[in-house]
Amino acid sequence: MLTTKDLTVEKINALLKSAQEFAEGKTVKAVDEIYVSNLFFEDSTRTKTSFDLAQRKLGLHVVPFDVTASSVNKGESLYDTVKTFESLGVNLTVIRHKQDKYYEELKNISIPVINGGDGSGNHPSQTLLDLMTIQQEFGKFKGLKIGIVGDVKHSRVANSNAEALRKLGAKVYFSGPEKWFDEGTIINGTYLSIDDLVTEVDVVMLLRIQHERHGEKMKISLESYHRKFGLTKEREKMMKKGAIIMHPAPINRGVEIAGELVECERSRIFQQMKNGVFARMAILKDALESKGFKFK
Amino acid sequence: MLTTKDLTVEKINALLKSAQEFAEGKTVKAVDEIYVSNLFFEDSTRTKTSFDLAQRKLGLHVVPFDVTASSVNKGESLYDTVKTFESLGVNLTVIRHKQDKYYEELKNISIPVINGGDGSGNHPSQTLLDLMTIQQEFGKFKGLKIGIVGDVKHSRVANSNAEALRKLGAKVYFSGPEKWFDEGTIINGTYLSIDDLVTEVDVVMLLRIQHERHGEKMKISLESYHRKFGLTKEREKMMKKGAIIMHPAPINRGVEIAGELVECERSRIFQQMKNGVFARMAILKDALESKGFKFK
Amino acid sequence: MLTTKDLTVEKINALLKSAQEFAEGKTVKAVDEIYVSNLFFEDSTRTKTSFDLAQRKLGLHVVPFDVTASSVNKGESLYDTVKTFESLGVNLTVIRHKQDKYYEELKNISIPVINGGDGSGNHPSQTLLDLMTIQQEFGKFKGLKIGIVGDVKHSRVANSNAEALRKLGAKVYFSGPEKWFDEGTIINGTYLSIDDLVTEVDVVMLLRIQHERHGEKMKISLESYHRKFGLTKEREKMMKKGAIIMHPAPINRGVEIAGELVECERSRIFQQMKNGVFARMAILKDALESKGFKFK
Numbered sequence: 043m044l045t046t047k048d049l050t051v052e053k054i055n056a057l058l059k060s061a062q063e064f065a066e067g068k069t070v071k072a073v074d075e076i077y078v079s080n081l082f083f084e085d086s087t088r089t090k091t092s093f094d095l096a097q098r099k100l101g102l103h104v105v106p107f108d109v110t111a112s113s114v115n116k117g118e119s120l121y122d123t124v125k126t127f128e129s130l131g132v133n134l135t136v137i138r139h140k141q142d143k144y145y146e147e148l149k150n151i152s153i154p155v156i157n158g159g160d161g162s163g164n165h166p167s168q169t170l171l172d173l174m175t176i177q178q179e180f181g182k183f184k185g186l187k188i189g190i191v192g193d194v195k196h197s198r199v200a201n202s203n204a205e206a207l208r209k210l211g212a213k214v215y216f217s218g219p220e221k222w223f224d225e226g227t228i229i230n231g232t233y234l235s236i237d238d239l240v241t242e243v244d245v246v247m248l249l250r251i252q253h254e255r256h257g258e259k260m261k262i263s264l265e266s267y268h269r270k271f272g273l274t275k276e277r278e279k280m281m282k283k284g285a286i287i288m289h290p291a292p293i294n295r296g297v298e299i300a301g302e303l304v305e306c307e308r309s310r311i312f313q314q315m316k317n318g319v320f321a322r323m324a325i326l327k328d329a330l331e332s333k334g335f336k337f338k
Numbered sequence: 339m340l341t342t343k344d345l346t347v348e349k350i351n352a353l354l355k356s357a358q359e360f361a362e363g364k365t366v367k368a369v370d371e372i373y374v375s376n377l378f379f380e381d382s383t384r385t386k387t388s389f390d391l392a393q394r395k396l397g398l399h400v401v402p403f404d405v406t407a408s409s410v411n412k413g414e415s416l417y418d419t420v421k422t423f424e425s426l427g428v429n430l431t432v433i434r435h436k437q438d439k440y441y442e443e444l445k446n447i448s449i450p451v452i453n454g455g456d457g458s459g460n461h462p463s464q465t466l467l468d469l470m471t472i473q474q475e476f477g478k479f480k481g482l483k484i485g486i487v488g489d490v491k492h493s494r495v496a497n498s499n500a501e502a503l504r505k506l507g508a509k510v511y512f513s514g515p516e517k518w519f520d521e522g523t524i525i526n527g528t529y530l531s532i533d534d535l536v537t538e539v540d541v542v543m544l545l546r547i548q549h550e551r552h553g554e555k556m557k558i559s560l561e562s563y564h565r566k567f568g569l570t571k572e573r574e575k576m577m578k579k580g581a582i583i584m585h586p587a588p589i590n591r592g593v594e595i596a597g598e599l600v601e602c603e604r605s606r607i608f609q610q611m612k613n614g615v616f617a618r619m620a621i622l623k624d625a626l627e628s629k630g631f632k633f634k
Numbered sequence: 635m636l637t638t639k640d641l642t643v644e645k646i647n648a649l650l651k652s653a654q655e656f657a658e659g660k661t662v663k664a665v666d667e668i669y670v671s672n673l674f675f676e677d678s679t680r681t682k683t684s685f686d687l688a689q690r691k692l693g694l695h696v697v698p699f700d701v702t703a704s705s706v707n708k709g710e711s712l713y714d715t716v717k718t719f720e721s722l723g724v725n726l727t728v729i730r731h732k733q734d735k736y737y738e739e740l741k742n743i744s745i746p747v748i749n750g751g752d753g754s755g756n757h758p759s760q761t762l763l764d765l766m767t768i769q770q771e772f773g774k775f776k777g778l779k780i781g782i783v784g785d786v787k788h789s790r791v792a793n794s795n796a797e798a799l800r801k802l803g804a805k806v807y808f809s810g811p812e813k814w815f816d817e818g819t820i821i822n823g824t825y826l827s828i829d830d831l832v833t834e835v836d837v838v839m840l841l842r843i844q845h846e847r848h849g850e851k852m853k854i855s856l857e858s859y860h861r862k863f864g865l866t867k868e869r870e871k872m873m874k875k876g877a878i879i880m881h882p883a884p885i886n887r888g889v890e891i892a893g894e895l896v897e898c899e900r901s902r903i904f905q906q907m908k909n910g911v912f913a914r915m916a917i918l919k920d921a922l923e924s925k926g927f928k929f930k
Contacts, residue, residue, distance in 0.1 A: 077687060087409040088422055091401060095373060095426055098399050103690050105683060106402060106698060113679040116842075118884035122896075126680055126883065129907035130687055150897075250412075291422065292414035304418075305446075315425035383705040384718055387697060391669060391722055394695050402698060546708075587718065588710035600714075601742075611721035 043325055044145045044157045045164040046202040051209055054173065060324035061174050064099075065317065070327070071101035073336040077132045078326075079105040081123065082158065083114070083139045088291055088315060089158050089167070093136050096322035100337065105132060121147050128153050134329060154329040165198035168290055169206045171321040172199070175314050176245060179286055184211035189239040190231070192249035192271065192298055195222040199290045200249055204231060215239055218249075218271050219262075236270075240277045248273060248289040248298045264297045273299045278308065286310050339621055340441045340453045341460040342498040347505055350469065356620035357470050360395075361613065366633040367397035372626060373428045375401040377419065378454065379410070379435045384587055384611060385454050385463070389432050392618035396633065401428060417443050424449050430625060450625040461494035464586055465502050467617040468495070471610050472541060475582055480507035485535040486527070488545035488567065488594055491518040495586045496545055500527060511535055514545075514567050515558075532566075536573045544569060544585040544594045560593045569595045574604065582606050635917055636737045636749045637756040638794040643801055646765065652916035653766050656691075657909065662929040663693035668922060669724045671697040673715065674750065675706070675731045680883055680907060681750050681759070685728050688914035692929065697724055713739050720745050726921060746921040757790035760882055761798050763913040764791070767906050768837060771878055776803035781831040782823075784841035784863065784890055787814040791882045792841055796823060807831055810841075810863050811854075828862075832869045840865060840881040840890045856889045865891045870900065878902050 043049070049057075078097050082090050097104050107127075114123060120139065127135055134154045137144065142161035159165045173183070180186055188207050194200040194216055204214050214231040217239045240246060251267070268274065273287065278300070281287075287299070287309045295301035304311060327337055339345070345353075374393050378386050393400050403423075410419060416435065423431055430450045433440065438457035455461045469479070476482055484503050490496040490512055500510050510527040512519065513535045536542060547563070564570065569583065574596070577583075583595070583605045591597035600607060623633055635641070641649075670689050674682050689696050699719075706715060712731065719727055726746045729736065734753035751757040765775070772778055780799050786792040786808055796806045806823040808815065809831045832838060843859070860866065865879065870892070873879075879891070879901045887893035896903060919929055 075691075077690070079683075082407065085407050085409060085411045087403075087414065087419060088426070090407075091375075091403070091423070092426055094401055095428070098373070098401070099371075105686055105690070107679075107683070108404065108407070108700065110406060110702060111674065111677050111682075111700070113677060113884040115677045116884050117886065118679065119887070122883070122885060122887075123679060125904060126907055127683070129904040130680070130684055130911055131908065132683075132687070291418070292409040292412050293418060294413065295415070295418075312421060312425040315422055316427065319426055378703065381703050381705060381707045383699075383710065383715060384722070386703075387671075387699070387719070387722055390697055391724070394669070394697070395667075404700065404703070406702060587714070588705040588708050589714060590709065591711070591714075608717060608721040611718055612723065615722055 043166050043329060044155065046166045046169050046206045049166065049206070054170070054206065054210065057170055057321070057324045057328060058174055058177060060327065061170065061317070061320045062178075064320035064323045069099070070337040072330070073338055076102045076134070076330060076335055077105055078102050078134045078136070079107050079127050079132045080136045080158070081107050081109075081127070081138075083109050083137070084159070086138060086158070088318065089138065092315070092318040093158065093322050095319050096326055099319070100323055100326060102326070120144060124148055124151050124155070133333070133335070134326070154333060156325060156329060159198050161198070162196050163198055163201060165202045167318070167322055167325055168199050169202040170325065171314055171318040172203055172247070172288060172290075173206060173210070174317045174321050175288060175310050178317070179310065180244065183207065186212040186245065187215065187243040188212050188245045188247055189215045189217060189234070189243035190247045190249065191217045191236060191239065191273070193222055193251050194218055194249065196252040197249045203247065215243060236272070236277065237280070240273070240280050241282065244282065244285050246273060246281065246285065246287050248287065250290060250292060251294055251297055264294070268297050268300070272297060273303060275300045275302060278303050278306065281308065288314060291315065339462050339625060340451065342462045342465050342502045345462065345502070350466070350502065350506065353466055353617070353620045353624060354470055354473060356623065357466065357613070357616045360616040360619045365395070366623070368626070369632040369634055371399065372430070372631055373399045373401055374430045374432070375403050375423050375428045376432045376454070377403050377405075377423070377434075379405050379433070380455070382434060382454070384614065385434065388611070388614040389454065389618050391615050392622055395615070396619055396622060398622070416440055420444055420447050420451070429629070429631070430622070450629060452621060452625060455494050457494070458492050459494060459497060461498045463614070463618055463621055464495050465498040466621065467610055467614040468499055468543070468584060468586075469502060469506070470613045470617050471584060471606050474613070475606065476540065479503065482508040482541065483511065483539040484508050484541045484543055485511045485513060485530070485539035486543045486545065487513045487532060487535065487569070489518055489547050490514055490545065492548040493545045499543065511539060532568070532573065533576070536569070536576050537578065540578065540581050542569060542577065542581065542583050544583065546586060546588060547590055547593055560590070564593050564596070568593060569599060571596045571598060574599055574602065577604065584610060587611065635758050635921060636747065638758045638761050638798045641758065641798070646762070646798065646802065649762055649913070649916045649920060650766055650769060652919065653762065653909070653912045656912035656915045661691070662919070664922070665928040665930055667695065668726070668927055669695045669697055670726045670728070670918075671699050671719050671724045672728045672750070673699050673719070673730075675701050675729070676751070678730055678750070680910065681730065684907070684910040685750065685914050687911050688918055691911070692915055692918060694918070712736060713742075716740055716743050716747070725925070725927070726918070746925060748917060748921060751790050753790070754788050755790055755793060757794045759910070759914055759917055760791050761794040762917065763906055763910040764795055764839070764880060764882075765798060765802070766909045766913050767880060767902050770909070771902065772836065775799065778804040778837065779807065779835040780804050780837045780839055781807045781809060781826070781835035782839045782841065783809045783828060783831065783865070785814055785843050786810055786841065788844040789841045795839065807835060828864070828869065829872070832865070832872050833874065836874065836877050838865060838873065838877065838879050840879065842882060842884060843886055843889055856886070860889050860892070864889060865895060867892045867894060870895050870898065873900065880906060883907065
């Protein structure tokens, strides 16, 4: 599972169904002794821990990898590192790497590689947990209006999610500083000011400002960003009845969203994290079953 | 378990009893699938490894956390990090953090938080293992004379231990460079020169010089510190028959204590480490049982 | 298991037999609850992960250790760190440390210490996996011609391997920049230019250039090194029928070996990694059995 593009509507629905079963308490364990490793070349708490928990709940053996203590520091290439894990007998890896489409280098790897985020590109497991959260709330995607707000250009989540949501029949709107939008992205969605967007949509899907990916320093202060583009307390009051707030986290409190809203009634932010473990259990089980491993 | 202050004498005795049973070979395992994570924001070998071993011996699943590869680097707050682990399904966390009373920020967290050390404040699991070591030796606390020697002002151990020892009826003495004593601390103990202290007490409890917490550079050399305030080979000979030496480690050999004394007959330093695993098993089991988890 | 020197021919053969059984699918698990920890003070992917996997496959509990988050940063000595793990109840440690013969400091440690590499000295588990790879290929050592090529002076592998291979009856040749050879090493082998060596030997055993150990900057460019001392595509064609290529990795592609040769037909590089897990299972099982632990 490398990009959201690879996923058909049927596959998405099958994974959502499996994830929802885990959410409702289903437990399965690997029949075989399966070894997995999470090769995270970029900082992460949620995604890495979430995969780790999903793996342990499926009865897999998690082999640690710490990039700062690895031979990557001796100049080893990504391919050689992954090939090493394959040779050592690891049966599946999850990879996060700052390089866009790093997985194109890994064509000769025969064990499953799950994409835990590549550069500004894809983050398909995040998409699945976001879809799961929306489905739990609304029971459908068709006709829903989803507003993606913020740092669209630098966000893996924006790209992955917009694609999947359109495929499933939702209407996608964007908001945020205009210079942050790629041409390609704007063409497939509608740009709205944040004030117009919050009254229109069923889901306000906030993105994190990726300070660390901005080549040049942001021209506006964080307070000013919050006022002009963020979900303020006032804007939350303008949202439709039943509309929800989502954010992939980590949250810059007081920037993308007012600190007080993080755990408000509309917020599904921590529900998203909870769903993340179940979504990843579904993804891992599916990838391993495709290689003939069994669960029961 | 956040501060030693929270612990009644009854609770201390119950935990000591449970820890001693583990020391004598009792084994129990969690009936449920329990996930725990040790969020150490400061360097540690002993405390972290000790909790980790205690958790594994209780049959818990330990989910790794590495602060240097976490979203803390993207500016995530402590509360959001802990709330994330709770949302992901982790059932208990142990936290070490440099901020005094960091746990006051965590009131809305509903899973147990065990304090693995906060700033210069508390370190209750260390206290429990120290008490356990003293009890194994003397079978009681009442009437015992305990000398706490060294960097009292910067030591979590000094604060936690002095409080508990007085509660249990021991008499606490202090020694070390006078400018390192807080007013509050001295008031509840007696200050003695190191030469007077070693002949008086049943336990010489050495503290580590916390180089990394001293705002200004120490004014005296390490050799000079050892001569004026440390446990030299000569001073060890002046100790009472049956009196013991303790140190929470890591040890600055030749500073707080002569290197030759670290494993001498009076030393209980490595016994303390051994007891640490059992003390933490008792603490963890107690915290989890209070949430309804079962062991057998 | 600290140095290759300690190993008799009988012991080597017993370990190779045990490792080969694991390679052929034998599985055993520890009867007791055994805790192990891998104390790697230097970067490693392969060796550390390989030991980790070997340990899990034997049913051991692996207690994590991260030097960058340890009390080593507070100045704790190696002895005190290892003694701590022993006191905490860890039953065996694997250590990699940059100091030559670090294990001489550890004489008072009573749990087994497996050497995962010391300074420029020994790396006996790598030797065992290399021997295993050669034995799988040729079924014998006697009379084989082995060429060790490259940075002999800075390589743990060169020292460990040359010693064992001679003991087993193989003939060892060296090649590489002459100034990189120790007197002692050259005396026990024959120096050949790389062009002469590749036509002569059954095994071309390449060493990694240890950039990080060279006190002074290398005087020649990497391209020039490859041309003068490396295994180029042209030199591979000059190798004998049935001769194989080995490398302990990580590989500097285009320096010690042309990138295209890494997975060529003669290459056993990834086979070596695979064998590494089995060789380490044999070593661990042997060390633990010598302490009375049982496997079945």
